[in-house]
Amino acid sequence: xKILILNGPNLDLLGKRExxxxxxxxxxxxxxxxxxxxxxxxxxxxxxxSNDEGALVTRIGHxxxxxxxxxxxxxxxxxxxxxxxxxxxxxxxxxxxVHLSNIQARxxxxxxxxxxxxxxxxxxxFGGMSYELxxxxxxxxLRRRDTK
Numbered sequence: 001x002k003i004l005i006l007n008g009p010n011l012d013l014l015g016k017r018e019x020x021x022x023x024x025x026x027x028x029x030x031x032x033x034x035x036x037x038x039x040x041x042x043x044x045x046x047x048x049x050s051n052d053e054g055a056l057v058t059r060i061g062h063x064x065x066x067x068x069x070x071x072x073x074x075x076x077x078x079x080x081x082x083x084x085x086x087x088x089x090x091x092x093x094x095x096x097x098v099h100l101s102n103i104q105a106r107x108x109x110x111x112x113x114x115x116x117x118x119x120x121x122x123x124x125x126f127g128g129m130s131y132e133l134x135x136x137x138x139x140x141x142l143r144r145r146d147t148k
Contacts, residue, residue, distance in 0.1 A: 001042070002044040003067060003068060003138060004066075005131060006056065006073070007049035008049075008072070008073055008076065011027050011075055012049050027049060031047045034071075038135060043139055046067070057081075057084060060088060060091050064093055068094075069093060069142055070094070070138075071131060073098050073099060078113045079112055079113065082114060085115045096138045097115055097116050098122070100128065121138075121141075
């Protein structure tokens with residue numbers, strides 16, 4: 001089983017960007033923790049990050065047949081990107097949306113997720129652990145689906 005962790009805009013700035021909201025851990029540190037969790041679950045984890053909406057859309061579009069699932073943090077595109085939503089729907093690969101902060105407890109414009117409806121679930125508010133929880137959730141989803 002192979003899972004893609006896909007990160008959106010400004011997540012490359014973690015550790016420096018608004019640490020009171022996002023914490024002090026870098027994206028590399030968070031992805032190392034996800035890799036370790038993937039090893040314990042017996043799955044291969046790859047991770048990528050882009051600030052470019054088009055690159056994220058293209059990457060999702062090429063996932064079918066390459067990965068079994070996606071854990072995505074669309075970041076700011078969560079609230080604006082119909083293109084990401086459409087790509088998730090079209091790719092045929094189960095996707096879990098994750099957020100470091102609790103988007104419901106933040107500014108009102110962050111309360112709506114355009115992309116969540118295309119995903120099998122959403123996890124938010126647990127800092128870097130949101131990625132690990134998202135990974136566990138999508139692996140469980142796949143294993144349950146495959147036993148039906």
